[in-house]
Amino acid sequence: xxxxxxxxxxxxxxxxxxxxxxxxxxxxxxxxxxxxxxxxxxxxxxxxxxxxxxxxxxxxxxxxxxxxxxxxxxxxxxxxxxxxxxxxxxxxxxxxxxxxxxxxxxxxxxxxxxxxxxxxxxxxxxxxxxxxxxxxxxxxxxxxxxxxxxxxxxxxxxxxxxxxxxxxxxxxxxxxxxxxxxxxxxxxxxxxxxxxxxxxxxxxxxxxxxxxxxxxxxxxxxxxxxxxxxxxxxxxxxxxxxxxxxxxxxxxxxxxxxxxxxxxxxxxxxxxxxxxxxxxxxxxxxxxxxxxxxxxxxxxxxxxxxxxxxxxxxxxxxxxxxxxxxxxxxxxxxxxxxxxxxxxxxxxxxxxxxxxxxxxxxxxxxxxxxxxxxxxxxxxxxxxxxxxxxxxxxxxxxxxxxxxxxxxxxxxxxxxxxxxxxxxxxxxxxxxxx
Numbered sequence: 001x002x003x004x005x006x007x008x009x010x011x012x013x014x015x016x017x018x019x020x021x022x023x024x025x026x027x028x029x030x031x032x033x034x035x036x037x038x039x040x041x042x043x044x045x046x047x048x049x050x051x052x053x054x055x056x057x058x059x060x061x062x063x064x065x066x067x068x069x070x071x072x073x074x075x076x077x078x079x080x081x082x083x084x085x086x087x088x089x090x091x092x093x094x095x096x097x098x099x100x101x102x103x104x105x106x107x108x109x110x111x112x113x114x115x116x117x118x119x120x121x122x123x124x125x126x127x128x129x130x131x132x133x134x135x136x137x138x139x140x141x142x143x144x145x146x147x148x149x150x151x152x153x154x155x156x157x158x159x160x161x162x163x164x165x166x167x168x169x170x171x172x173x174x175x176x177x178x179x180x181x182x183x184x185x186x187x188x189x190x191x192x193x194x195x196x197x198x199x200x201x202x203x204x205x206x207x208x209x210x211x212x213x214x215x216x217x218x219x220x221x222x223x224x225x226x227x228x229x230x231x232x233x234x235x236x237x238x239x240x241x242x243x244x245x246x247x248x249x250x251x252x253x254x255x256x257x258x259x260x261x262x263x264x265x266x267x268x269x270x271x272x273x274x275x276x277x278x279x280x281x282x283x284x285x286x287x288x289x290x291x292x293x294x295x296x297x298x299x300x301x302x303x304x305x306x307x308x309x310x311x312x313x314x315x316x317x318x319x320x321x322x323x324x325x326x327x328x329x330x331x332x333x334x335x336x337x338x339x340x341x342x343x344x345x346x347x348x349x350x351x352x353x354x355x356x357x358x359x360x361x362x363x364x365x366x367x368x369x370x371x372x373x374x375x376x377x378x379x380x381x382x383x384x385x386x387x388x389x390x391x392x393x394x395x396x397x398x399x400x401x402x403x404x405x406x407x408x409x410x411x412x413x414x415x416x417x418x419x420x421x422x423x424x425x426x427x428x429x430x431x432x433x434x
Contacts, residue, residue, distance in 0.1 A: 001102045001170055007033040013064055014038065015083065016073025017046045017054070023144035024071045024096050025052055036067070040076070061085035069094060074140075074163035077188055095167030097160060100145040102170060106153060109274050110171065112160045112202045113179025113218075115321040116267050117141070120179060121159040123271035123292055128155060130288030131280050139164065155278070162198035163188075169204070175226075175277035176206035179270055181217040182320020186347040208277040210270065227277065229269035237265050241332065244268060251282045258293045260301075261328035297423035299325055299407075303430045307400040308335075310430045313407040314423030319348050322409035326356045335401030336362035340390045340426070343368040343410030350374055353409060363397050365390045369414035386415070387422065391429035 010033060014024045017039040025048045028035040036053050043056045059082035064070060070086060070093040072078065078093055087093055111121050118141045128135035136153040138145045140161045148156055162185065181196050189195040196217055203209045203220040211218045213228040229235035236245045243250035244265065254265055268289050275285055294300045303310040311329060316322045322341065330337060339361045350373045357364060357378045365382045366374040367390055375381050384390045394404045406426045416422040
């Protein structure tokens with residue numbers, strides 16, 4: 001760790017000039033560090049001071065090896081040859097979260113998981129605000145963590161990806177959780193276990209570790225944890241699904257919440273466990289839980305056209321997210337489920353979806369790069385060319401009380417700019433039916 005005064009004595013190379021990288025350059029420059037900026041893409045405008053030297057294109061390992069520290073953006077792996085060579089030469093590599101942890105003086109709640117991170121991070125903020133705290137969220141959602149340092153806050157609520165955790169060593173969360181672990185980013189990690197280990201780094205230095213006791217993969221390396229939610233811990237749900245419980249006693253009527261589905265009941269439990277670790281009484285958290293609405297493209301109901309629920313879960317970019325959505329939305333449903341799925345599977349094994357499809361899905365409509373991997377997994381499957389056609393086919397299949405769920409289990413980059421654009425096209429196609 002360095003002090004602000006010591007920053008002036010060091011040469012920093014910030015690698016990657018997206019929003020996160022630019023926030024790093026800005027922080028270091030304002031604190032008089034010797035900062036140099038690098039981006040592997042072709043030259044383009046970047047939002048940093050014109051006084052900072054910028055180099056675009058291929059990284060030069062000899063230049064990086066002259067630096068004291070590398071600040072590497074999450075999207076760039078430490079295995080990049082130029083970065084790996086600099087590390088081998090003794091240059092330390094960190095990320096923006098590590099830099100934040102050196103200077104943050106306020107309590108931190110840290111959240112990761114393969115799925116549900118953004119929802120739980122936003123929920124924690126909502127619940128803490130209802131309890132009277134000035135909570136701010138950042139990291140993989142909201143604003144870059146270093147930008148938080150220039151804002152007033154009582155508690156920082158951080159959504160952290162496995163990529164961010166790879167370069168984080170000094171963060172000391174008041175409470176930390178891994179919500180769940182399922183196959184994702186296997187195009188970057190050498191194995192599923194390597195990906196899981198990156199997630200579990202969030203428990204390092206945490207005062208309170210909160211696990212999902214439905215998912216044993218969320219347990220820390222040591223096997224020790226402070227609290228759990230799900231089926232066995234202090235935070236559970238009643239058998240009828242109506243009430244969220246703390247040590248067997250109801251504290252929230254789930255029927256009054258705007259969120260739906262079993263997975264969101266778990267999300268509220270996780271958020272409550274994290275907030276409660278700060279000593280916040282549960283009755284102060286209820287309003288924030290009840291008023292919270294689903295985030296865009298995360299099991300978001302976008303229409304009830306023809307008495308059919310049209311659900312946008314475009315953010316389900318991996319198999320685990322799709323499994324959760326399929327099972328959770330079937331919970332208490334009166335109708336059938338029609339699933340729209342497909343895209344770039346990122347090397348994941350899509351066959352693990354098969355039991356969920358067989359149990360919960362009436363028909364599946366597939367599209368995108370890896371649609372052929374999905375076709376054999378269900379007996380009633382339709383291959384389409386684009387989202388408009390997918391929605392039109394779904395409309396011919398769906399009946400009253402059915403659910404049409406867009407939960408791709410794949411990334412969007414083969415057909416769309418991002419998962420938001422995929423969800424937007426889904427909504428536009430549904431609206432065109434009316």
